[in-house]
Amino acid sequence: MVSYASSTTIQKLIHKFTYKFSFLIYSISWEQRKVREVTDRYDNLRIPVAASLRVTGTTPYYGANGIQDYVEGYTHDGEFILVAEDGAIDLKNYPVKCVKGRIWVNNHAHVLQGKCAYTDNQFLAYAISQADIESLLVGGGRAKLNAETLMDIELLLPSKDEQIQIGHYLARIDRLIALHQRKYDKLLSIKKSMLEKMFPRDGSKLPEIRFSGFTDPWEQRKVSAVIENYIEKQYFLNTDKR
Numbered sequence: 001m002v003s004y005a006s007s008t009t010i011q012k013l014i015h016k017f018t019y020k021f022s023f024l025i026y027s028i029s030w031e032q033r034k035v036r037e038v039t040d041r042y043d044n045l046r047i048p049v050a051a052s053l054r055v056t057g058t059t060p061y062y063g064a065n066g067i068q069d070y071v072e073g074y075t076h077d078g079e080f081i082l083v084a085e086d087g088a089i090d091l092k093n094y095p096v097k098c099v100k101g102r103i104w105v106n107n108h109a110h111v112l113q114g115k116c117a118y119t120d121n122q123f124l125a126y127a128i129s130q131a132d133i134e135s136l137l138v139g140g141g142r143a144k145l146n147a148e149t150l151m152d153i154e155l156l157l158p159s160k161d162e163q164i165q166i167g168h169y170l171a172r173i174d175r176l177i178a179l180h181q182r183k184y185d186k187l188l189s190i191k192k193s194m195l196e197k198m199f200p201r202d203g204s205k206l207p208e209i210r211f212s213g214f215t216d217p218w219e220q221r222k223v224s225a226v227i228e229n230y231i232e233k234q235y236f237l238n239t240d241k242r
Contacts, residue, residue, distance in 0.1 A: 030158045035128065036151035038119045039112040043147060045075045048106040064088050064108040065095050074102035081112040081125045086144040094133040094145075098125035098167075110150055120160060122167030127155045 049071070054061065057072030064084035080103070084095040087108045095109075098121050105111050114121045131153050137143035157163065197208040205217035 030156040032154055033118075033157050034151065035112070035153045035155065038155070038157065039081070039114050039124065039151075041147065041151065042076060042080070042111040042113060043107075046105045046107050046109075046111060047075050048108075049104075059102050059104050060099075061104045061106070062099070062109055063106050066097065068106075071104050073104065075104050076111060077102045078113065079121045081114070081121055081128065083110045083112065083128060083150060084108065084145065085110050085147075086139070086142050088143065088145075091134045091137065091143060094129065096125050096129040098122045098171075110145070110147060112150075118160065119157065120163040120167050122171055123157075123163035124155075126167065126170050127157070128153065131155070 049061070051069065054069055055072040057070055059071050059074045060067045061069040061071045062082055064087035079098065079100045082095075082097045082099055082105065085108050088095050112124070114124045133145060133153075134143075136149050136153070137145055138149075158166070194209070198210070200207050200218050205220075207218070
């Protein structure tokens with residue numbers, strides 16, 4: 001997560017974006033609209049394909065939680081907002097994503113597109129993600145967001161120009177998060193590899209990688225012996241201080 005990255009770098013960049021953003025002055029009141037008033041829904045174009053029947057390609061194949069595969073062909077072409085219908089893993093941070101280009105969507109994600117005259121798709125994705133979607137879900141183990149329920153969600157919308165500014169601003173922060181997430185994932189991989197190589201394995205008393213100057217074999221001890229020795233040492237040290 002971002003907390004493992006350089007917090008100073010992130011804070012500087014966010015401050016830079018916020019500083020620029022603060023000079024954008026908008027005086028028009030935000031208006032309340034239902035999702036159905038400002039978007040069109042294209043669920044009718046979705047096509048689910050079993051993993052065994054998919055033909056490998058370059059088109060991202062989307063499900064409830066994002067990209068599941070890459071396939072040939074596409075179901076939608078353009079800029080869309082994908083909202084999980086059922087099968088979402090994280091109900092509190094409900095999966096909502098703005099995507100562009102040719103995509104293939106199965107029947108586990110709703111497909112919306114903002115009406116050009118009123119809305120910006122990037123902004124809409126963020127606005128929908130801020131709704132309390134978890135409280136609108138039905139079903140038991142596999143919670144579902146019905147289409148009509150989604151379309152009845154009420155949003156507050158500024159002018160389209162302001163939507164574009166907000167959407168671009170938040171998207172830049174998302175890209176920054178993704179960049180540091182990749183660095184974090186890479187460091188985790190390096191750590192895992194080092195743990196495997198810097199500790200003896202398969203009965204060996206010597207690790208594969210060692211620091212310079214260390215050549216002695218490792219000794220095997222029970223945890224109880226190590227803990228007892230430590231406790232005894234601490235006892236005598238404390239006794240001597242009295």
